[in-house]
């Protein structure tokens with residue numbers, strides 16, 4: 001069985017976010033990147049299938065040179081191979097364009113199961129996974145916190161609101177977008193990182209994948225024109241002073257509320 | 261001119277509030293742009309609900325009414341919405357960003373090979389060539405203005421606008437569509453009730469990822485909750501990491517709470533957390549990042565390291581109580 005995992009490298013959760021000079025995205029120079037948090041759970045879910053049987057796990061990422069680091073980390077965790085789509089035309093592609101590229105990779109790989117994250121921590125779109133599934137004419141489920149695989153299908157639990165879960169069964173091939181907390185994500189061991197150096201990373205362009213004429217930023221149907229710090233509404237009264245002074249004011253507020 | 265298609269969602273036998281919020285968005289755009297508004301209702305035994313939707317703002321409403329559509333199904337919904345989009349010639353298809361909305365909406369855009377915008381909270385304009393949308397990115401820290409070209413599918417953040425309360429003309433019409441599905445619904449599992457019921461607490465002290473590790477909850481957060489006679493809560497990453505169990509989680513996929521006092525400590529204020537606590541009577545946020553979105557909903561904020569403030573506050577409260 002071939003399992004493909006789509007992963008995105010995003011700014012580190014604690015990175016300082018400054019708007020770039022043309023005001024359309026963040027300043028990416030000199031900040032740390034990491035694997036999208038949701039995708040770490042997707043990798044783990046795929047590796048569990050590998051641990052349980054004969055699955056080959058291929059990790060795929062679209063992005064510039066820095067993405068090699070993210071793919072190496074996933075290989076270090078235990079993935080078998082990586083595909084890195086590195087093409088300037090793919091940078092700034094909209095969700096549908098990005099999905100077309102991932103679908104082309106999935107077709108080449110003949111993936112039986114595709115795992116993705118539910119959402120990317122940077123664009124917060126939750127858009128690409130169902131698009132990839134539609135383009136490949138596969139069923140899909142998003143926000144998945146548990147999977148149970150059998151010969152021909154996968155039964156999944158999808159998170160709804162307020163802690164309720166929806167149980168759905170999908171025949172293979174299918175795509176599953178994983179929610180955070182689905183599992184306990186492993187770390188790349190030292191041995192794993194050493195082995196990862198020998199694992200293959202195929203680098204591809206949009207032309208290699210046959211999507212140069214349909215995907216990439218030149219074909220965008222949705223474009224970000226401006227990124228900005230949200231306008232401040234009625235923000236909090238910020239307490240100033242030394243720790244003691246702040247604490248005294250807080251105790252005063254709590255007393256005023258009649259809660260002491 | 262053109263058409264806006266509004267997709268309704270049924271929950272517990274009624275059309276959800278978020279569907280009427282979509283109607284409000286559609287009606288406002290229609291008023292300035294002269295668009296028609298059409299509705300779509302998918303479900304089983306939903307004839308009356310569809311009639312209601314048609315008369316309460318959605319206008320002419322297409323209906324897929326079949327036992328096989330009794331529960332949300334990604335295959336049936338994607339086929340039905342695509343069919344409705346085609347038959348109405350919609351330029352804009354609006355779907356609420358709920359668990360079923362985000363599951364199906366991107367498929368519609370891919371299937372129609374058109375533009376997609378997710379989880380927008382404002383649609384600034386719409387014309388024959390697309391529209392202008394505003395949405396949050398980076399977990400609430402930045403806004404993005406997105407423009408689309410041509411036909412567009414958009415999901416709208418629940419709660420971003422008030423629900424439409426007016427009326428409209430327009431009856432219902434059955435939409436015939438392929439109801440076969442590959443995905444099969446098995447069951448809904450409701451949240452298990454446990455000892456922790458945050459919805460009854462008057463005071464909640466919640467810790468987020470900023471608290472840093474499992475041990476810090478009993479060491480730093482619980483003592484403050486105890487000093488206040490309140491309950492302890494948490495944001496999702498805390499629960500995902502296994503630092504606390506799910507019943508402590510506040511937010512869209514946890515509990516919705518409205519205590520008299522809510523303290524958010526080391527929590528950034530992503531929308532999914534905010535929907536779970538922003539209706540609290542009084543909110544105090546402690547965060548070392550002055551730009552954290554949590555300060556937008558807090559009454560009082562402290563921009564500082566939580567490890568300086570929280571233990572000092574705990575001691576001061578103990579002293580004040582004597």
Ligand SMILES: Cc1cc2nc3c(=O)[nH]c(=O)nc-3n(C[C@H](O)[C@H](O)[C@H](O)COP(=O)(O)OP(=O)(O)OC[C@H]3O[C@@H](n4cnc5c(N)ncnc54)[C@H](O)[C@@H]3O)c2cc1C
Pocket residue numbers: 013118119143399467468469470471494495496497498509510511512513514515525526527528529530531532533536546547548549552564565566567
């Ligand atoms: C479908 C879906 C459902 C979700 N449901 C929920 C939900 O129910 N509940 C929920 O909470 N989230 C939910 N989320 C996740 C949500 O999007 C955010 O990822 C999450 O709320 C972030 O949690 P956080 O604020 O603790 O972490 P972060 O966003 O990482 O914020 C940590 C904060 O701590 C501050 N900090 C760090 N160190 C210190 C220090 N020493 N002193 C003071 N401050 C410090 C930082 O400045 C930062 O603001 C959901 C997401 C999705 C997609």
Ligand SMILES: Nc1ncnc2c1ncn2[C@@H]1O[C@H](COP(=O)(O)O)[C@@H](O)[C@H]1O
Pocket residue numbers: 006007008009036038039042060061062063095098102115116117118119120121123124125126127128129
């Ligand atoms: N550039 C990318 N390369 C590989 N996978 C991606 C990329 N962008 C998004 N994805 C996948 O799609 C998921 C959802 O992303 P998004 O739709 O952008 O919120 C992510 O969690 C990844 O699994």
